[in-house]
Amino acid sequence: MSHCPQGASCKSSRIATIRNLSVQFNGRTALDDINLMLEKHKVAVVSGHSGCGKSTLLKALNRLNDSDGNCHTQGDIELMLSSGPVLVNRLPQQGLPQLRQRVGMVFQHPQLLPGSIEDNLLLPLKVVKGLSEAAARAKIRRACEQASLWEEIGDRLTLSADSLSGGQQQRLCLARTLAMEPELLLLDEPTASLDPKAAARIEQCISQLAAQYSIVMVSHSEAQVEALADVHIQMQSGRIVGIS
Numbered sequence: 001m002s003h004c005p006q007g008a009s010c011k012s013s014r015i016a017t018i019r020n021l022s023v024q025f026n027g028r029t030a031l032d033d034i035n036l037m038l039e040k041h042k043v044a045v046v047s048g049h050s051g052c053g054k055s056t057l058l059k060a061l062n063r064l065n066d067s068d069g070n071c072h073t074q075g076d077i078e079l080m081l082s083s084g085p086v087l088v089n090r091l092p093q094q095g096l097p098q099l100r101q102r103v104g105m106v107f108q109h110p111q112l113l114p115g116s117i118e119d120n121l122l123l124p125l126k127v128v129k130g131l132s133e134a135a136a137r138a139k140i141r142r143a144c145e146q147a148s149l150w151e152e153i154g155d156r157l158t159l160s161a162d163s164l165s166g167g168q169q170q171r172l173c174l175a176r177t178l179a180m181e182p183e184l185l186l187l188d189e190p191t192a193s194l195d196p197k198a199a200a201r202i203e204q205c206i207s208q209l210a211a212q213y214s215i216v217m218v219s220h221s222e223a224q225v226e227a228l229a230d231v232h233i234q235m236q237s238g239r240i241v242g243i244s
């Protein structure tokens with residue numbers, strides 16, 4: 001990744017600038033000429049009908065669409081990270097693990113690794129970040145606290161992650177992502193598979209995290225848009241049709 005030569009760009013209030021972004025899968029358009037600016041430390045909520053391109057837009061920000069060999073992306077995404085500006089679509093393959101640390105993602109359904117709660121928290125820190133066991137352990141409590149999970153799991157870290165409730169599993173995924181210290185947090189319908197009480201816990205976390213992170217979140221819930229969105233991005237058929 002390129003480094004900012006102490007330029008004003010690092011101090012930009014913008015976390016992402018998307019220019020003329022189009023994405024096709026197998027030649028079919030999923031995103032069509034998206035232009036968008038996202039501000040730092042704001043929550044942008046993306047909504048729109050099923051299949052309109054919301055997840056594709058999120059995944060474009062950390063090049064996750066690339067994992068599908070039939071995906072073709074055009075246009076530019078510039079991220080203003082603490083290390084300097086990064087042109088996402090021009091990063092070589094070997095830059096992607098670092099990009100995905102800086103731009104963390106939580107998916108609709110909890111994506112747990114097989115193993116214990118602490119395995120889930122420690123493994124990415126050790127394998128992806130290359131931290132020692134002690135250094136990795138030092139990070140997990142804070143991440144769990146940020147995800148409002150520590151009180152519930154702090155004394156049972158060695159239990160299987162499968163033993164947690166759906167809402168706890170999703171907050172574990174959030175904690176695992178936060179432990180990697182991302183700058184931009186992508187949340188793809190993080191409450192979709194949860195009951196209202198568990199969803200409310202996650203919403204509470206998100207509103208607290210907003211002070212510290214730049215967040216782009218997909219939601220179908222008008223109440224969530226109302227409660228969480230600094231910016232509401234409405235999509236239709238691969239295009240942005242409203243920003244409010």
Ligand SMILES: Nc1ncnc2c1ncn2[C@@H]1O[C@H](COP(=O)(O)OP(=O)(O)OP(=O)(O)O)[C@@H](O)[C@H]1O
Nearest residue numbers: 025026029030049050051052053054055056057068
């Ligand atoms: N890996 C893929 N391979 C082929 N087509 C894909 C792939 N990912 C997405 N698409 C297609 O791109 C379009 C946009 O999909 P996307 O998942 O971004 O929609 P979405 O708005 O997030 O939908 P939902 O609300 O149902 O999750 C859809 O037509 C979808 O079928």
